[in-house]
Amino acid sequence: MKQLSVLMAAALAFAPMALAAAAPAGSAVDPVTGEATQGKPKDAAAAPAAATSTAKPGAPAEAAPAAAPQKVDPKLFDQALQDYFGGSPKEAAAKLFTFTENVPATDENYAWAQFFLAKSLIDLGLRHAGAVYLARIARERTNPAVLPKALAELQTLTDLPHDERMIDEQVFGALDLGFLPEDIAGYAHYQQGLVDLKVGNERWANTHFAKLVPGSPEHSRAKYALLVTRLKTNKKDLPKEMIDEFFELAKDHNLTLDARNDAMLAVARLRYEQKDYAGALQAYDLVKLPALDPGRATLYLEEAWTRYQLGQIHAAMGILTTLDAPSFRDEFLPDKYILRAFVYRDLCHYLPAKRAAKELTRRFADSLETLRERDDLTQDPRLRRAASSHGQTKRAERFLNSVELEGERLGRYAGTFGERFFSYLTRLYDLARAEAMRVFQQRLEESVREEADKLLRAAEQVRLMEYEVGLKLYERIKKGSKLVVNIEEAALEPNQVAFRFKEEYWNDELRSYRFSLKSRCIEETAQ
Amino acid sequence: MKHTLLLLCLAVPSAALAQIDALENPGSVSAIQERAFRMSHELTLGVGSLPLDAFYKGFFAQVSYTYHFTDSFAWQVGRGGYSYSLKTGLREQLEKDFGVIPTVFEEVQYMVGSDLLWKPFYGKAAVLNTSVIYFETHLLAGATVFKFTNGFKPALNLGLGFRIFQNKVISYRLDITDNIVFSLQQKPFNVMSIQLMLALNFGATE
Numbered sequence: 001m002k003q004l005s006v007l008m009a010a011a012l013a014f015a016p017m018a019l020a021a022a023a024p025a026g027s028a029v030d031p032v033t034g035e036a037t038q039g040k041p042k043d044a045a046a047a048p049a050a051a052t053s054t055a056k057p058g059a060p061a062e063a064a065p066a067a068a069p070q071k072v073d074p075k076l077f078d079q080a081l082q083d084y085f086g087g088s089p090k091e092a093a094a095k096l097f098t099f100t101e102n103v104p105a106t107d108e109n110y111a112w113a114q115f116f117l118a119k120s121l122i123d124l125g126l127r128h129a130g131a132v133y134l135a136r137i138a139r140e141r142t143n144p145a146v147l148p149k150a151l152a153e154l155q156t157l158t159d160l161p162h163d164e165r166m167i168d169e170q171v172f173g174a175l176d177l178g179f180l181p182e183d184i185a186g187y188a189h190y191q192q193g194l195v196d197l198k199v200g201n202e203r204w205a206n207t208h209f210a211k212l213v214p215g216s217p218e219h220s221r222a223k224y225a226l227l228v229t230r231l232k233t234n235k236k237d238l239p240k241e242m243i244d245e246f247f248e249l250a251k252d253h254n255l256t257l258d259a260r261n262d263a264m265l266a267v268a269r270l271r272y273e274q275k276d277y278a279g280a281l282q283a284y285d286l287v288k289l290p291a292l293d294p295g296r297a298t299l300y301l302e303e304a305w306t307r308y309q310l311g312q313i314h315a316a317m318g319i320l321t322t323l324d325a326p327s328f329r330d331e332f333l334p335d336k337y338i339l340r341a342f343v344y345r346d347l348c349h350y351l352p353a354k355r356a357a358k359e360l361t362r363r364f365a366d367s368l369e370t371l372r373e374r375d376d377l378t379q380d381p382r383l384r385r386a387a388s389s390h391g392q393t394k395r396a397e398r399f400l401n402s403v404e405l406e407g408e409r410l411g412r413y414a415g416t417f418g419e420r421f422f423s424y425l426t427r428l429y430d431l432a433r434a435e436a437m438r439v440f441q442q443r444l445e446e447s448v449r450e451e452a453d454k455l456l457r458a459a460e461q462v463r464l465m466e467y468e469v470g471l472k473l474y475e476r477i478k479k480g481s482k483l484v485v486n487i488e489e490a491a492l493e494p495n496q497v498a499f500r501f502k503e504e505y506w507n508d509e510l511r512s513y514r515f516s517l518k519s520r521c522i523e524e525t526a527q
Numbered sequence: 528m529k530h531t532l533l534l535l536c537l538a539v540p541s542a543a544l545a546q547i548d549a550l551e552n553p554g555s556v557s558a559i560q561e562r563a564f565r566m567s568h569e570l571t572l573g574v575g576s577l578p579l580d581a582f583y584k585g586f587f588a589q590v591s592y593t594y595h596f597t598d599s600f601a602w603q604v605g606r607g608g609y610s611y612s613l614k615t616g617l618r619e620q621l622e623k624d625f626g627v628i629p630t631v632f633e634e635v636q637y638m639v640g641s642d643l644l645w646k647p648f649y650g651k652a653a654v655l656n657t658s659v660i661y662f663e664t665h666l667l668a669g670a671t672v673f674k675f676t677n678g679f680k681p682a683l684n685l686g687l688g689f690r691i692f693q694n695k696v697i698s699y700r701l702d703i704t705d706n707i708v709f710s711l712q713q714k715p716f717n718v719m720s721i722q723l724m725l726a727l728n729f730g731a732t733e
Contacts, residue, residue, distance in 0.1 A: 292658065492559065496561060497562045499560070512558045513556050513559075
C-alpha cells in the first residue's frame, strides 16, 4: 500500500514535467473548455478529469493513461479530409482530433482541421461537441478564411437546442463585427442587440439594430424583440401604435410562422386588454396554423375568454371542448375550469357550474397540497411540466435533453475515436450536462413559482364560484320577474357541414366545435 | 300486467343512468365546418369495363358533363362512351368448335346517356392517422341509349358512385351502374358497367 502511494506521488510529480517538455508550443489550449493551459500539457489536465468522469470507483488505474507525444504525419490532414468527403465522418473525426492536438495553432491547416472536426462531429449527431469546436475557431481566429464558415455553421446550429451562453452570448454577442460578411454580421448585430436588450439597455441595442439591413430576417426579428421588450417594461401605458406595429410584424414573411403567430397573439392580447374584444377575436382568427396542427392551448383559451366577453358563450364552450383534446391533456390551464363554470352559470345550470369549478381542485389536488405543505415546487410533476412547457425554461430543458441524448450517443464511438478523444468528449459532455442542468434548475425554480401563482389564483376563483352558485341555487324568485331572452344559437348555413362530436377529436375540427345548450334561466325566473 | 311492470322496472334504471350523464355534462357539441369541397360544373374523363357478358368483355372510354345544382343534387347532363370488345374463351370455342356465326353475339359499340345524381353522403376519413381525405357517395338513375352491333337499344341506368376529392378542382370518381336494356326482340337484359373517372370541377364557390 505504502509502495503504491509512493509510486502514485511520483507519477503525479513527473508526468506533467515530461508532457510539458513534449507538448507542441502552440497547442496549449484545452479542447474542452477552450482555455489556454499556459504551457501545461493538455493530457495532464484532461486525464484526471476523464478519470473522475469515466472510471468506476475502485478502478482508477484504468483511467486515461498519459499519452506519449506524437509526431504527426502531415498527410494525416489530407487523409482525414478524404475520409470526411468520402462519407466517413467517424474516421475523419478521430484523425482530425489527433491532428489538432499535435500541431501548433499557427499551422496553416489547424483551423481547417478544427472546422472539419466540428463538421464531422455534427454529422455524427454530436452537435454540442461540434459547436464547441466551431466556437473555438470563432474565439481563436487563427485563420480568417475559416471564420465566416464556422460562424455560418454556428448560426445554423442556433435553430436547434443549443448552448445559448456559448453560442449566442460568447460568440455572436462578443464578436468584433468589422470584418464579417454581411449576412453573418447581421446575425451578430441582432444577437448583440438582444444581449443589450436583456440587460435593459435599449439605446445600445438600437445602435446594433440600426445596422441591420431593412427587409432582412434579422431586421424583422429585431423589431419583434424591441416591441416585446417595450411591452414587458411599459405594461401600464402602452401606445396604440404598438398594436399596429405588432400587426405589421405579423404579416412580415421574414419572420418564422411561429414568430408571426406570436406577433398576432400580441395584437390580440393588447386589444383584449383595451377591451376591444371584437378586434381581439379578429386577431385570433388570423393566427395561422399548419394543416392538421393542433395549435396552442393558450391560443384557444384566450380565444374562449374573448368569445365569452363578447357574449358568444356557446362558441366559448366549444373551444373549451377543444382544450379537453388529448393533444392538450397535459397542458396546465386552470382557467379552463373557471371559464366552463362561468358558462354553465350564465346558462343557469348551477350544479354543472359548481362541478366544473370543483374539477379544478380535484384535478390539481396534488399540486395544491404541495403548495399548502410548502414543499419543493419543482418536484411537483404538474407544476414542473407547466413551468418547462414554454419560454426560457423550455429551451433550457430541450438543450439538457439534447446534451443527454448526445452524451449517450457518444458511447457508440468509444472504439473508433480512441481513448484520448473519447475521454475528451466524455468530459466535455459531462461538463455541458452539469451546466445545462444548473441553468435548467435555475430557470425552473423561477417559472414554477409563476405557475403556482396562477394555480392559487384559480383556486381562489373556485371558492368564489362555489359561493356564488350556492347563493344562486337558493335564490328566491321574485314576483313579476321577466323572462330572460334565450341566446340564439347560429343556424347551420348551406355551405356548412356538421359532424357530431362523439368523444373523438380530429385535429382539423379543433377550431370548429360549437356547443349547444338551452338556457334554464327562463324556466327558473318564470316560476 | 306483471310482465309490463317487470319490463318497466328493468327499463327505468337505464333511463336514469342516461340522465345522470346529461346532468353532469349537459349540452351537445358538434364540429361545424365550411364544406371543404363543393362541386359545380364537372367534366369527367373515364375508363371502364362492361364485365357481365359471358361472350365478350367491353372496355370503354367515356366523357361526361355534370351540373351540380346543390351539394346534394346534380344532373349528369350528358355522357358518351366508345367501347372496345374482347372475345372471351367461351365465344372463341363456340365459333371454332360449334360454328356459331359472330353476328349472333351482340356487343356494345358505343353509348350515350343522362342521369340524375343524389348525393346524400359527404364525409372524411383519416389516412394512417396523418392526413384527412374527403369523400362523397352518390346514387344515380338515368337513361342510356346503347349502339349494339345489331342496332340501337334504350336502357334504364341505376347505380351508385363514390368520389374522393384531391383538391377543389380534381376528384376521382368510381361509378358502378347497371343498365337494364329493353328490346322488342328479346327479354330485358343487363349491361353492367364499372367506371373510374378523373373529374375536373369548374366554377365552384369557396
